[in-house]
Amino acid sequence: MSPHTGQSNADTAWPSAGLEKLFKCQICSSSSRRLRYADLTDRLFCCAPGRWQMYTCNSCQTAYLDPRPSLASIGLAYDAYFTHNDGLTLPRSGGLLGWIKAALDGYRKHRWQMPLNRANVTGGRLIGLLRPIRETVIAHMRHLPARLPRSGACLLDVGCGNGLYMDLARQAGWQVHGVDFDVHAVASAQARGLDVRLGGLEQVQDLLGSFDRLTCSHVLEHVHSPREWLLQMHAMLRPGGSLWLQTPNINALGHRRFGVHWLGLDPPRHLSLLTPKTLFKLLDECGFTVKELPLPALMALSVYQDSDAMAKGAPQIGARLRWRSFFRPAWLSDAWLQSRTLTQAEFITVEATKI
Numbered sequence: 001m002s003p004h005t006g007q008s009n010a011d012t013a014w015p016s017a018g019l020e021k022l023f024k025c026q027i028c029s030s031s032s033r034r035l036r037y038a039d040l041t042d043r044l045f046c047c048a049p050g051r052w053q054m055y056t057c058n059s060c061q062t063a064y065l066d067p068r069p070s071l072a073s074i075g076l077a078y079d080a081y082f083t084h085n086d087g088l089t090l091p092r093s094g095g096l097l098g099w100i101k102a103a104l105d106g107y108r109k110h111r112w113q114m115p116l117n118r119a120n121v122t123g124g125r126l127i128g129l130l131r132p133i134r135e136t137v138i139a140h141m142r143h144l145p146a147r148l149p150r151s152g153a154c155l156l157d158v159g160c161g162n163g164l165y166m167d168l169a170r171q172a173g174w175q176v177h178g179v180d181f182d183v184h185a186v187a188s189a190q191a192r193g194l195d196v197r198l199g200g201l202e203q204v205q206d207l208l209g210s211f212d213r214l215t216c217s218h219v220l221e222h223v224h225s226p227r228e229w230l231l232q233m234h235a236m237l238r239p240g241g242s243l244w245l246q247t248p249n250i251n252a253l254g255h256r257r258f259g260v261h262w263l264g265l266d267p268p269r270h271l272s273l274l275t276p277k278t279l280f281k282l283l284d285e286c287g288f289t290v291k292e293l294p295l296p297a298l299m300a301l302s303v304y305q306d307s308d309a310m311a312k313g314a315p316q317i318g319a320r321l322r323w324r325s326f327f328r329p330a331w332l333s334d335a336w337l338q339s340r341t342l343t344q345a346e347f348i349t350v351e352a353t354k355i
């Protein structure tokens with residue numbers, strides 16, 4: 001059901017003038033392919049009209065929609081979309097939750113020297129000893145180096161939303177900038193004093209070649225030309241600068257488990273979904289060296305929770321993690337496997353360094 005109208009839009013056709021036919025893979029140009037899904041609909045926000053076919057490239061295994069919304073019409077898919085929820089941020093509160101939040105801040109203060117007034121330093125030390133929690137905090141900070149690479153180091157968040165992550169990086173001492181296509185999110189970030197520009201990388205051409213770090217969280221699957229975006233991001237970096245990138249993994253265990261209900265499909269907003277091998281090759285061709293990064297079990301379980309809700313016809317994106325729902329042996333086993341076998345993780349997470 002649509003959050004706005006209570007109705008699904010799946011039986012309304014996408015305007016035919018707004019459809020773009022590909023006939024071939026946009027990553028490797030091969031036209032050899034097989035149909036993977038014939039009738040995908042927007043099961044997440046239920047706002048996008050249309051039914052969609054997804055193909056798998058026989059050459060590079062990329063999954064892609066064909067036809068897909070054109071660049072001019074894609075806005076229709078974002079009618080009820082809210083991109084920038086931060087599922088790992090705990091509310092301000094007292095009691096146990098308040099203590100956990102203060103302890104997490106304590107760890108952040110210790111590792112990234114963030115000026116967090118309410119931090120619990122002792123709790124932070126304890127978190128430093130608990131590997132699964134420590135790795136979740138580090139992943140949530142997008143594996144930001146513990147020390148600035150140089151004084152005045154600059155970070156660009158590509159697809160920054162309302163600037164939540166920029167705020168964290170700023171507290172860690174980085175000069176931060178951001179770009180995003182969402183007019184409401186950009187206004188919200190600007191109101192908090194952040195340098196966020198409406199649009200894509202063309203908006204920061206004055207800063208070309210000046211960034212020490214780029215972050216690009218769950219953007220690549222939305223763009224019409226992934227290779228073009230990677231080349232543009234490469235140009236934004238200084239030599240030796242790094243791109244942190246995360247995107248859904250079409251080979252994820254969760255995809256096998258939930259099939260058409262898997263959160264990562266998200267048609268028609270997700271236009272292409274890559275395998276780890278293909279993404280690494282693409283990054284290499286764009287001038288990066290690639291380091292894979294682990295995905296904490298908690299993040300995999302969060303995808304499972306959302307996919308399960310969709311399978312039950314009750315998408316709850318933005319809902320808080322429901323801890324009790326995680327205690328299913330099959331889910332816990334998958335999450336454990338994913339944290340050790342990155343080829344099957346829900347997300348591909350990499351740090352790609354500009355050669």
Ligand SMILES: [Zn+2]
Binds near residue numbers: 028061
């Ligand atoms: Zn291909």
